[in-house]
Amino acid sequence: MRQTFSIASYLAVKEVWRNRGRFLLVSLVIALITLLVLFIAALGEGLGNGNREYLSKLDADLIIFQAKSDNVIAASRLGRDRLAAVRRVDGVADAAMIGTSSASLILPGDVEPLKVAMLGVEPGRSGEPSVLEGQQLSTDLASEAIIDRNTAIRSSLAVGDTLTVRTTQGTRDEFFDLRIVGISEGQQFQLQPSIFVPFFTWDRIRSKSEAEVNSLTSVGNVILVKLQDPAQLEQVSQRLVSQVSNIESATLTKAIQALPGYSAQQSTLNTQGGFTLFIGILVIGGFFQIQILQKVAQIGVLKAIGAANPVVAFSSIIQIIVITVIGVLIGSLLTFSFSLFFPPTVPIVFNGTTSLIAIIALLLIGPLGGLVSIRYAVRIEPLKALGLSS
Amino acid sequence: MTTYALETQSVIKTYQSESGTIQAVDDVSLQVAAGEFVALVGPSGSGKTTMLSILAALLQPTSGKVVLDGQDLAGMNDIDRVAMRREKIGFTFQANNLVPYLTAVENVELMLRLNNKLNKTGKLRARELLARLGLAERMHNLPGQMSGGQQQRVAIARALIHNPSLVLADEPTASLDTERAYQVVETFAGLIHEQKRAGIMVTHDLRMVEFVDRVLLIQDGKLVRIYTGHSEIMELIQGSRH
Numbered sequence: 001m002r003q004t005f006s007i008a009s010y011l012a013v014k015e016v017w018r019n020r021g022r023f024l025l026v027s028l029v030i031a032l033i034t035l036l037v038l039f040i041a042a043l044g045e046g047l048g049n050g051n052r053e054y055l056s057k058l059d060a061d062l063i064i065f066q067a068k069s070d071n072v073i074a075a076s077r078l079g080r081d082r083l084a085a086v087r088r089v090d091g092v093a094d095a096a097m098i099g100t101s102s103a104s105l106i107l108p109g110d111v112e113p114l115k116v117a118m119l120g121v122e123p124g125r126s127g128e129p130s131v132l133e134g135q136q137l138s139t140d141l142a143s144e145a146i147i148d149r150n151t152a153i154r155s156s157l158a159v160g161d162t163l164t165v166r167t168t169q170g171t172r173d174e175f176f177d178l179r180i181v182g183i184s185e186g187q188q189f190q191l192q193p194s195i196f197v198p199f200f201t202w203d204r205i206r207s208k209s210e211a212e213v214n215s216l217t218s219v220g221n222v223i224l225v226k227l228q229d230p231a232q233l234e235q236v237s238q239r240l241v242s243q244v245s246n247i248e249s250a251t252l253t254k255a256i257q258a259l260p261g262y263s264a265q266q267s268t269l270n271t272q273g274g275f276t277l278f279i280g281i282l283v284i285g286g287f288f289q290i291q292i293l294q295k296v297a298q299i300g301v302l303k304a305i306g307a308a309n310p311v312v313a314f315s316s317i318i319q320i321i322v323i324t325v326i327g328v329l330i331g332s333l334l335t336f337s338f339s340l341f342f343p344p345t346v347p348i349v350f351n352g353t354t355s356l357i358a359i360i361a362l363l364l365i366g367p368l369g370g371l372v373s374i375r376y377a378v379r380i381e382p383l384k385a386l387g388l389s390s
Numbered sequence: 391m392t393t394y395a396l397e398t399q400s401v402i403k404t405y406q407s408e409s410g411t412i413q414a415v416d417d418v419s420l421q422v423a424a425g426e427f428v429a430l431v432g433p434s435g436s437g438k439t440t441m442l443s444i445l446a447a448l449l450q451p452t453s454g455k456v457v458l459d460g461q462d463l464a465g466m467n468d469i470d471r472v473a474m475r476r477e478k479i480g481f482t483f484q485a486n487n488l489v490p491y492l493t494a495v496e497n498v499e500l501m502l503r504l505n506n507k508l509n510k511t512g513k514l515r516a517r518e519l520l521a522r523l524g525l526a527e528r529m530h531n532l533p534g535q536m537s538g539g540q541q542q543r544v545a546i547a548r549a550l551i552h553n554p555s556l557v558l559a560d561e562p563t564a565s566l567d568t569e570r571a572y573q574v575v576e577t578f579a580g581l582i583h584e585q586k587r588a589g590i591m592v593t594h595d596l597r598m599v600e601f602v603d604r605v606l607l608i609q610d611g612k613l614v615r616i617y618t619g620h621s622e623i624m625e626l627i628q629g630s631r632h
Binding site: 007010011015018019297298301302303305306307308311382386387 | 443446448449469472473475476477479481483484485487488489490491492496500501503504505506532548560
């Protein structure tokens with residue numbers, strides 16, 4: 001076996017090296033496929049991350065929605081009375097209300113206002129992100145804000161600065177100043193950079209319809225629930241739904257899947273990635289098949305002089321692996337180089353696991369594509385290949 | 391009693407075709423001793439290439455025995471026949487002889503590699519053999535950088551380097567001009583005699599049999615005549631010129 005592998009490697013490497021121009025071209029095709037697949041994966045990760053980042057980083061076990069809101073945060077409206085009722089349910093360790101809305105950050109100079117997700121959170125409870133720099137929010141009514149890293153990068157605002165938020169109150173635009181007390185890690189919500197303000201401040205300054213402007217009732221969107229025992233998730237969830245009227249509960253994963261467009265977007269990108277890999281298999285398979293057809297006589301000679309089938313097969317497999325590895329390496333380096341020049345507004349995230357899965361899939365497409373050609377090479381009859389058959 | 395390197399007994403090869411059974415080789419028995427160079431001649435379609443393929447362990451006869459170094463090729467499975475081709479047989483073909491991405495010396499060394507015998511001595515012998523064949527300056531050339539005659543000489547070196555019992559050549563001069571053809575066959579014959587191999591050359595060109603010890607004439611699959619001795623062979627050559 002060792003002897004077979006040694007001869008096969010020798011033949012494979014010699015052939016690749018002596019025809020390096022031709023093989024490099026195929027590697028470049030694989031590199032381009034790699035570039036495409038990695039970018040699609042990074043785009044999928046970036047878009048998915050942009051949608052779910054805040055929810056996926058929440059320190060909560062369940063999310064309570066208004067009944068029949070289909071777990072869509074924007075469609076759910078919950079009053080403070082429900083929060084009190086949820087907190088009373090057996091098994092609930094803590095509960096916090098959050099409210100979501102959009103706002104525009106007014107930036108100095110002629111810069112376009114930055115559209116952000118403005119989230120109302122309860123200081124010290126689930127929903128308030130931990131700061132990397134500065135302090136947490138102080139009270140429910142403070143005119144303070146935590147901005148996420150994306151907002152900080154895109155607005156150049158820092159801890160201690162005052163930010164101005166523009167919202168629509170009925171039919172009028174109004175401006176509110178908030179002091180930045182902290183900066184958190186990336187916490188995008190539905191593809192927008194985020195700012196976090198104390199819940200009652202949020203309720204005061206968020207955009208409202210004319211009917212809401214004069215309302216005295218404080219309404220949030222969802223309630224985040226932390227359990228005393230996360231293993232009791234199913235039981236507490238059922239208890240919540242039965243004891244608190246007009247609500248439904250969901251896990252974080254379920255809530256992420258219900259984000260508008262999230263599932264459709266991810267499945268579209270996954271399908272694109274899958275098709276690109278499939279095209280890669282066809283391209284590589286086609287190349288090696290043509291190559292084998294061109295060297296039928298040469299393989300015939302090798303077999304006639306005593307090279308066994310495993311030598312021929314291993315030689316082809318080694319070539320395919322070498323060409324694929326070189327192509328994937330070049331493609332990965334190209335992708336990395338290009339990614340350095342992308343602005344932060346492009347939702348591309350190179351996640352280690354996703355990129356690794358894409359790279360492993362790319363490394364597998366070579367041997368998969370070459371399977372037919374290897375089978376063909378093994379079945380070449382030296383007698384026919386050398387024109388000796390009658 | 392003479393011990394032959396190669397001996398066939400009543401070899402028959404038949405093919406089925408739409409028009410019925412074709413007898414490509416019909417009851418051929420022959421013997422070749424070590425150090426003997428034999429030519430297999432005959433008109434086109436006479437069965438000489440089929441016979442060569444059987445001797446080369448590339449084709450199984452329908453019946454009969456092909457005994458090489460005491461082992462019957464006809465009764466062997468595929469794996470054993472591949473091993474026989476690698477260890478006991480040397481080949482040169484009409485064309486596409488060499489592996490195009492290996493240099494002349496690498497092509498010759500390939501036979502040693504396949505037989506797990508590539509050591510310092512083997513490498514030295516490969517170079518010496520190529521030098522003897524007038525290819526000292528071409529050792530590191532790829533086949534595409536050599537003429538047809540030079541390629542045939544590399545193929546001869548490859549066919550002999552692993553000390554096979556039997557050396558087979560299928561129309562080795564087909565793509566060469568007359569002068570180079572004579573040179574190639576003369577060198578081939580010299581090495582076969584010197585290294586005591588059994589050599590068989592299939593050729594349609596009767597002028598090339600000048601350097602062989604015996605000529606076997608095949609017609610319609612049958613061995614019809616054996617020319618032995620220099621005078622008989624020369625008569626055959628003279629006859630072919632008229």
